[in-house]
């Protein structure tokens with residue numbers, strides 16, 4: 001099979017509850033266009049450089065994804081199916097498809113979808129090289145994460161929902177979304193969400209472009225005013241570790257739940273608040289690494305309770321990896 005890209009004729013209509021806010025998120029990521037990929041992923045053509053603003057977190061997520069991919073290949077399987085819900089510019093799916101190909105998977109089915117048409121157009125453009133790979137069936141399309149997914153039950157090996165997609169959805173929709181993702185996913189579901197207490201960002205671009213931003217925690221509303229005159233308000237939920245687990249606990253065995261990038265994004269060299277000299281300070285960087293590793297699974301560090309009994313994570317079949325940052 002060769003890869004193919006589809007963009008259905010699409011007019012965003014969001015008939016369900018919270019429609020206006022979902023439409024607002026759609027508009028924000030649509031307007032951000034290519035700036036979002038540059039902000040989130042650095043150079044989107046250098047897939048494994050991880051030189052975006054969230055480079056540390058990206059490397060952690062990638063280490064996990066690569067391990068899952070390799071483990072599936074080690075079972076002898078040559079066929080894999082991957083789904084990316086809220087794929088944005090498609091960087092994660094391109095990473096996975098490219099790596100799956102080099103690992104020797106000969107049949108790779110991958111679908112990414114997102115509500116923002118501009119993100120999907122970007123994903124399609126950036127994925128054109130993958131069209132040349134035989135055995136790759138790659139689809140990017142505009143769709144809204146709600147209701148029934150088109151995939152058959154148990155047909156997806158790895159489902160992703162990375163970097164705040166779930167934070168944009170009304171929390172009351174999460175149990176249904178969990179059930180639907182569980183229906184189609186046979187092995188792994190991996191998600192990251194934005195945590196209560198995380199370092200603020202404006203999500204679509206560098207925080208330097210914001211004149212003002214605020215988050216109303218009681219209403220799950222995020223308001224951003226940019227220097228270029230744009231003003232947006234959309235749904236944004238900050239999760240505690242325990243509630244994230246609770247939304248998915250009925251459908252998944254949770255294999256791992258951890259804080260991600262708790263220290264690097266606050267303390268790593270950043271000219272806005274740390275001196276440039278820290279860039280070369282290997283000892284300081286090692287110390288951050290040590291803190292991340294030691295504390296990422298200590299859920300009480302976040303005051304949210306330990307989700308696992310003393311024996312550790314439960315055994316799993318179809319499992320869920322979660323991170324919050």
Ligand SMILES: C[S@@+](CC[C@H](N)C(=O)[O-])C[C@H]1O[C@@H](n2cnc3c(N)ncnc32)[C@H](O)[C@@H]1O
Pocket residue numbers: 022025026029030040085086087088089090091092113114115116119143144145146161162163164165168169203
């Ligand atoms: C912070 S971006 C993350 C994009 C991508 N997962 C990544 O890690 O690069 C959040 C994405 O969620 C998408 N999104 C928000 N609400 C959505 C929904 N209801 N259905 C599908 N995508 C949605 C946005 O359009 C945006 O591209």
